[in-house]
Each structure stands twice: as structure tokens, then as C-alpha cells.
Amino acid sequence: MSVRKSTPKSIETAVLANSARRCALCFHLTGDLSEKHGQIAHLDKDPSNSEEDNLAFLCLSHHSVFDSKTSQHKNYTKEEVKSARSRLYSLVENGGYLTSVQPSSADTDRKILADLLDLLPSNGTMEFIRTFDFGGSFRKADLEEARIFIESRGGVCGQLLLCPWSIKIDH
Ligand SMILES: [Zn+2]
Numbered sequence: 001m002s003v004r005k006s007t008p009k010s011i012e013t014a015v016l017a018n019s020a021r022r023c024a025l026c027f028h029l030t031g032d033l034s035e036k037h038g039q040i041a042h043l044d045k046d047p048s049n050s051e052e053d054n055l056a057f058l059c060l061s062h063h064s065v066f067d068s069k070t071s072q073h074k075n076y077t078k079e080e081v082k083s084a085r086s087r088l089y090s091l092v093e094n095g096g097y098l099t100s101v102q103p104s105s106a107d108t109d110r111k112i113l114a115d116l117l118d119l120l121p122s123n124g125t126m127e128f129i130r131t132f133d134f135g136g137s138f139r140k141a142d143l144e145e146a147r148i149f150i151e152s153r154g155g156v157c158g159q160l161l162l163c164p165w166s167i168k169i170d171h
């Protein structure tokens with residue numbers, strides 16, 4: 001066992017930020033995108049190799065299994081964790097990890113609607129949403145602000161009860 005050298009702060013910070021403390025294996029195996037108590041794992045099992053590519057944030061139980069030397073079962077592989085990690089990082093980068101961990105889609109809808117009402121000025125799109133009864137079709141341009149908002153949230157359109165795109169649009 002080689003002596004554990006501490007990971008440089010900047011690399012540690014990059015790993016924590018890129019993963020947003022989501023465990024790459026929890027995400028990969030069960031789609032679990034909640035924050036975890038975890039540790040930074042050395043994927044090649046060499047604690048002195050602190051290259052960022054050799055590091056991944058894993059929850060305590062996955063880290064423990066990953067580091068175990070058991071031959072009783074096929075352990076998680078370095079490549080498997082790296083593949084999971086890269087998909088997790090893109091989700092964190094585009095904000096998709098936040099919309100996936102809400103307790104229910106109805107709660108998500110309420111939260112997003114509240115944020116939407118907070119963020120947008122009470123004219124333009126919001127005035128349109130308030131006054132239009134959604135009974136028929138309407139011009140897409142009237143919803144431009146809402147579209148920009150939804151895209152800025154990582155494209156949660158499908159979960160939004162009030163999603164303008166789930167109803168008829170006159171293109
Ligand atoms: Zn995990």
C-alpha cells in the first residue's frame with residue numbers, strides 16, 4: 001500500500017464541483033441523483049495518482065465496494081466508473097441533475113412555476129400566460145420568454161404541467 005498523498009486542492013475542488021457531490025455509481029446504477037456523503041475515489045487504486053481523470057466522487061458504500069479486493073463478485077471497473085462519471089458531469093454541467101431529484105413532478109412543477117413567476121417581468125410572456133386560457137392555439141412567439149427560461153433550466157419542459165409545448169401550438 002503506497003502512502004496516501006493528499007489530492008491538490010484545485011483538483012479536489014474540480015471533482016467536487018463537476019460531480020456536485022453526486023455519486024457516479026448511484027447515478028449509473030439506479031438513476032439516483034441526490035447529494036451523497038462520499039469520498040473521492042482513485043480509480044486506478046493508486047492513492048498517489050491525483051490526476052483529475054483518475055478521480056471520481058463516490059458515496060461511502062460504493063467507494064468501499066470499489067476499493068475492496070474481493071474476487072467473490074465482479075467488481076465495478078475503472079472504465080465503468082469513468083463512463084458513468086462523464087455522463088454525470090454533463091448532467092451537472094447542463095443543470096439536468098437538479099430537475100431529476102425533485103420529490104415528485106407536481107412539486108417540480110410548482111417550484112418551477114414559482115421561479116418562473118419570480119424571474120419574469122409581469123408583462124410579455126407572463127401577461128400572456130396569465131390572460132390566455134390555453135383553450136385554443138396561439139403564436140409561439142408569445143411564449144419566447146418562457147422558452148428561454150425552460151431551456152435555462154436544462155429543458156424540463158416535459159415535467160412542467162403548464163408547459164406550453166404540451167398543448168397545441170400554432171406554428
Ligand atoms: Zn453510490
